[in-house]
Amino acid sequence: MRRFMFEALLCSGICLLSGAVSASDLIMGEPIIGDERAVSAHLGLADLETTEPQAIIDHGRLLFDAKFTTLDGVGRPSATQAEVPVKRRPGAVPSFFRTAGPEANACNGCHNQPNSGGAGEFVANVFTSEGVSDFEFDTLEAQFSNERGTPHLHGSxxxxxxxxxxxxxxxxxxxxxxxxxxxxxxxxxxxxxxxxxxxxxxxxxxxxxxxIDKIEGIDHDLIVRPFSQKGVFTSLRQFSINAMNAHHGIQSDERWGPQWTDSEDFDEDGFKGEISAGDMTAVVLFQASLPTPVQSLPENPILSGAAKQGEALFEQVLCSQCHIKSLPLKSLSFVEPGPYNAAGNMRVSDLDGKSYAFALSSEGLPQNDKGEWLVPVFSDFKRHVIADSEKSHYGNERLSQRFIANDQFLTPRLWGVGSSAPYGHRGDVTTLKEAILHHGGEARASRVAYESLADMDQRKIVEFLKSLKLTSEAK
Known part of the structure; x- marks a missing residue:
């Protein structure tokens, strides 16, 4: 396997290849007067071999923050939001469609709190179908879509x-x-x-x-899918390719290009090559390089002491059985494309065995006695039944996604929870205490244990959760 190693990817941005292209050379290009494209230069796969790692990340940030226009290929007049290339049924549809999309110009139109790559407010909620449908829905009725809040991407x-x-x-x-x-x-x-x-x-x-009847909390193919609130996306690449099409009408070459559709302009908007495989790698690397959330204790000694006690109480009521504080990671080498991508997402087999490897930062990550990095995700990467007849709030979806039961959700990663209100998969819970009290199903015993605590101890757990911050908000 051929790899291009960029060892200092996040620490210094130093490229180990000679003759590397700089960020300004890659992104600026030749100026065009009156150009209204958000992206004036695209990144080819060959460019990944000769471009500084930081320049690749900068290009990914540009794409993530770009307010795409019709000149970039925004819109999909003849294609649907489906994950697989599906033609839209004949009939006029608006360029922007709040329910079935496209409904956003930029990725950071939703992922923006407290900064680019962060979470989204309730107003930025999206409406997701089961993933492969070919219909457009113009209603908020629950049988047509699931309403979801926008999670942060830090540490992804x-x-x-x-x-x-x-x-x-x-x-x-x-x-x-x-x-x-x-x-x-x-x-x-x-x-x-x-x-x-x-x-x-x-x-x-x-x-x-x-x-396979005794497999729990994971698909029967035993692939851990950590992205989306149902845990249905394998990789940042798969998630991003889907989002670009669904939310912006920007189709990636690697899924909507001629190799799968026999067309260079599947959505018939007059633009081809809307986002290249090199561009998508840059978008993935930008998200992968977002900083690790941290614990930031309040400066006030009373609140700081309460947060420390709250962490012990969090363990005591067994919240940590699912929200595991940290998981050990053997390697920080982030290889693109990933080993478990499905067809329609770039794979090593598409590149004749070639891959691109980048080293993620270890800043803020302690190591155990095996030399493994301890990643403080506060999750077990597993789906659980989270609602029951007594506590039904988290079971309020009616449309099954990928055949996953409506009351099952991936254990949310609590790192950064102190910076990413509101809460719940729909973003309709305003306080952490409310979010805890809505737990049912497999989490019932922990919720009951929390309810049995004295009011001040409940408050201490909340203070602990508030201390789990995105780095940009940490003091």
Whole structure:
């Protein structure tokens, strides 16, 4: 596998390749008077080999912050919001469509609090279908879409690396079980545990049949999908390609290009090459390089002491069973494309075995005695039933996404929660206490334990959660 290593990607931005292109050379290009394109230069895959890492990230930031115009290819008059290329049914539709989209000019139109790549207010909610539909919905009725808030993206490169390592662990366990069943002629059961997270069990029969009924909180292919509130997207790349099409009407070449659609302008808006595979790599690297959320204790000693006590109480009421404080990460090497991308998202097989490797920053990450980096995500990367008949608020969706039960959601990553109000998958919960009290289903016991605490102890847990900040807000 050929790799282009940029070791100091986030620390100094120094490129280890000779003759590298600078940020200004890459992004500025030749000026054109009266040019109203948001992006005047695109990045090819070959450019990734000769461009400074920081310049690639800067180009990704430009694309993330760009207010795309029709001259960039905004809109999809003949294509739908579906993840797979689907033609729109005949009939006039508005250029911007608040429900089914496109409904935004820029990625940071929603991901903007407290800065680019952050979270979004309720007003920035999106309406998601089950993912592969070919219809346009102009109603807020719940049977047509799920309304979702905008999560922050800080630390998302580390999130994807954790998911990749967990997937590799689970696949290795399955592979050993298959080999043992074949060798022994007996059924072999294996516990699916990675990084201390229990995903249930699978059993392999001697004939190779795999019993999957005891797998928990993950798809049956054992791929950990850490993105979206249902946990349905494998990688930042997949998430970003979908979002570019759904929210902006910008189609990536790697999914809507001739290799899949036999067309250079699938959406028939008069523009081809709207976003290249090199551009998409830059967008991914910008998001992957966003800083790690941190704990920032209040300066007031009373509040600081309360937050420290609140952390212990958080453990006491067993919130940490799902919101695991930190998960160990073996490597900070972020390789693009990722190893588990589905078709329509760039894969190593599309590049004749070539890949691009970048080193993420270890700043603020402690190490354990094995030399692994401890990533403070406060999640187990697993889906849980989070609502019941007593507490139904988090089970309010009616449209199933990827065949996942309506009351199941991926455990939210609490790092940065102190900077990303409002709360809940719909962004309709205004306080952390309310968010806790809405927990049902598998979280019922923890909620009841929280409710049994004295009022001041409940407040201390809230003060602890408020201390989990995005870096830009940390003191």
């Amino acid at each position: 490169g580390l999130v994807e690396l954790l998911a990749r390592e967990m997937t590799a662990d689970l696949h290795a366990l399955r592979r050993v079980a298959v080999d043992d069943a074949r060798a022994t002629g007996q059924a072999v059961a294996v516990d699916l545990v990675s990084k201390g997270v229990d995903f249930g069990q699978l059993t392999v029969d001697p004939d190779g049949f795999i019993q």
